[in-house]
Amino acid sequence: MKSINNAYAGLSGNYLFSEVARRVSAFKARRPETEVISLGIGDVSQPLAPAVISALHKAVDEMARPETFRGYGPEQGYAFLREAILRHDFLPRGVNVSAEEIFISDGAKSDIGNFQELFGEDAVVALTDPVYPVYEDSNAMSGRAGTFRNGRWSRLVYLPCTRANGFQPELPETRPDVIYLCSPNNPTGTVLDRESLTSWVNYARQQECLILFDAAYESFLRDDSLPHSIYEIPGADEVAVEFRSLSKTAGFTGLRCGYAVVPEKISARTADGRTLKLHDMWLRRQCTKYNGCPYIVQRAAEAVFLPETRQQLDAALSVYRKNADLMLDAFRRMGLSAFGGVHSPYVWLQTPENMPSWSFFDLMLEKAAVVCTPGVGFGASGEGYARFTAFNSPENTVKALERLEKAL
Ligand code: MLT
Numbered sequence: 001m002k003s004i005n006n007a008y009a010g011l012s013g014n015y016l017f018s019e020v021a022r023r024v025s026a027f028k029a030r031r032p033e034t035e036v037i038s039l040g041i042g043d044v045s046q047p048l049a050p051a052v053i054s055a056l057h058k059a060v061d062e063m064a065r066p067e068t069f070r071g072y073g074p075e076q077g078y079a080f081l082r083e084a085i086l087r088h089d090f091l092p093r094g095v096n097v098s099a100e101e102i103f104i105s106d107g108a109k110s111d112i113g114n115f116q117e118l119f120g121e122d123a124v125v126a127l128t129d130p131v132y133p134v135y136e137d138s139n140a141m142s143g144r145a146g147t148f149r150n151g152r153w154s155r156l157v158y159l160p161c162t163r164a165n166g167f168q169p170e171l172p173e174t175r176p177d178v179i180y181l182c183s184p185n186n187p188t189g190t191v192l193d194r195e196s197l198t199s200w201v202n203y204a205r206q207q208e209c210l211i212l213f214d215a216a217y218e219s220f221l222r223d224d225s226l227p228h229s230i231y232e233i234p235g236a237d238e239v240a241v242e243f244r245s246l247s248k249t250a251g252f253t254g255l256r257c258g259y260a261v262v263p264e265k266i267s268a269r270t271a272d273g274r275t276l277k278l279h280d281m282w283l284r285r286q287c288t289k290y291n292g293c294p295y296i297v298q299r300a301a302e303a304v305f306l307p308e309t310r311q312q313l314d315a316a317l318s319v320y321r322k323n324a325d326l327m328l329d330a331f332r333r334m335g336l337s338a339f340g341g342v343h344s345p346y347v348w349l350q351t352p353e354n355m356p357s358w359s360f361f362d363l364m365l366e367k368a369a370v371v372c373t374p375g376v377g378f379g380a381s382g383e384g385y386a387r388f389t390a391f392n393s394p395e396n397t398v399k400a401l402e403r404l405e406k407a408l
Contacts, residue, residue, distance in 0.1 A: 005143070037392065039327075039400055044251045045391055046251055049312035054303070076102075093229060095232060115241065140153060161188055163337075185340070188340050220343055237266075323397040
């Protein structure tokens with residue numbers, strides 16, 4: 001076949017976490033006797049909560065009887081789950097979205113990767129640097145990013161998040177159509193507080209931009225006054241789509257469930273001047289290309305939002321929080337500069353003596369058999385940094401930190 005999407009040919013190398021996995025596999029093949037500890041990809045280690053397991057069993061049994069068997073479900077998710085999310089995640093925080101604005105999916109990664117399909121090829125996209133690579137790569141795959149040179153795409157607007165600005169993105173100098181924001185941030189672990197999020201919402205309203213707000217890590221916020229949802233900011237429902245995930249909140253990285261909130265109020269204009277609702281476009285897209293998250297997974301997800309499950313989920317979250325505290329303490333003891341990790345499972349480490357990220361990654365793998373994620377993999381401004389996740393078990397985290405301390 002000769003006619004392909006040429007944008008794929010312009011992509012640079014592998015997807016970040018596939019490249020990390022490739023290097024780790026090569027290392028394991030060379031040193032099969034060495035136990036490798038991963039503080040790399042943000043994959044959870046604590047098992048699913050007992051309430052989630054019971055809900056799964058119950059739903060599986062329902063599938064075994066003709067009177068309770070379920071086939072195709074609604075593409076946007078079952079009402080029982082959308083309403084549970086509304087009651088748990090939004091109403092208590094004074095957020096007035098409706099269940100019809102919530103779309104259940106197999107995870108935030110797919111939603112975030114797919115959502116850009118709704119934008120024109122000429123839409124100007126702004127993203128932070130460093131950034132979760134899915135935002136950048138999915139726009140590049142659609143031919144919206146231009147050409148890749150010296151670590152940056154020519155048509156994307158980058159908002160550098162560096163030590164000098166406290167890893168806080170500043171408002172763009174030129175108006176983009178779409179802005180990706182993530183708080184608590186992957187990879188820097190820093191947070192947008194109410195004031196800064198308000199300035200983004202106000203900017204988007206004034207400039208008629210759309211914000212794609214990734215809140216996958218909101219359950220790691222330790223200070224309840226920080227916004228968990230962008231809709232806590234007045235007017236955000238006119239300009240922002242929010243993505244949430246059960247992966248890190250409830251250990252669903254393998255089970256897969258997330259959701260997007262697409263408010264009815266957000267409209268977009270077509271080239272010939274007509275107005276379309278983004279909500280209706282997303283519904284059309286999902287109905288055409290997606291058959292919904294499996295019924296048994298949605299029942300398991302429903303259990304996540306029951307008040308009695310909270311304690312079980314908190315047990316896993318507190319393991320990760322303690323791991324993050326241990327990492328911050330250990331890195332500071334080693335005389336290194338480490339950021340994030342307080343409201344986030346990610347610690348953003350400045351490499352010693354400004355060592356390039358991939359050299360640091362290789363060194364840690366060789367000398368300590370510990371996997372991190374090289375900061376430059378998240379963007380040019382991540383050079384000289386590495387990301388460590390708090391998602392491994394406490395035992396492995398302690399062991400990895402001891403090895404790192406020795407190696408450094
Ligand atoms: C990460 O490590 O950044 C995440 O686990 C990747 C993801 O959620 O897809």
